[in-house]
Amino acid sequence: MGVRKREMAERIKEERKQIAFAKLNNCPTSPRKMRLVVDLIRGEKVEKALQILRFNPKEASRRLEKLVLSAIANWQAKNEDASIEDADLYIKEIRVDGGSMLKRLRPAPQGRAHRIRKRSNHVTIVVAAKNNTQS
Numbered sequence: 675m676g677v678r679k680r681e682m683a684e685r686i687k688e689e690r691k692q693i694a695f696a697k698l699n700n701c702p703t704s705p706r707k708m709r710l711v712v713d714l715i716r717g718e719k720v721e722k723a724l725q726i727l728r729f730n731p732k733e734a735s736r737r738l739e740k741l742v743l744s745a746i747a748n749w750q751a752k753n754e755d756a757s758i759e760d761a762d763l764y765i766k767e768i769r770v771d772g773g774s775m776l777k778r779l780r781p782a783p784q785g786r787a788h789r790i791r792k793r794s795n796h797v798t799i800v801v802a803a804k805n806n807t808q809s
Contacts, residue, residue, distance in 0.1 A: 694749035761803035
């Protein structure tokens, strides 16, 4: 293995240590409703995002608050020697994808039936440290 490849691998390993992610799969909320809350915290600092979620009345914000706390815990597990306050964590990426759909039938007039689609979603959140100095 060449010197350049080794240096590149070490740099990628250091960059990976600065980020952490958490996933929430099959959350029984429609992706559209979840994206309304996700757009409020995208790119924000973690402390501010938690405050936004704490005082948002939507049900999706409760689930996202737990997810952000999980991502912070994952980052802390990776970087045991660093403190969260010094790291200046922010939400680097947050993505909402459609999950599986439960299909139900609702009776309609004149012997017909309407299909009800109960949607779910998958949320992926990536938190990263703004300053790379470790204390």
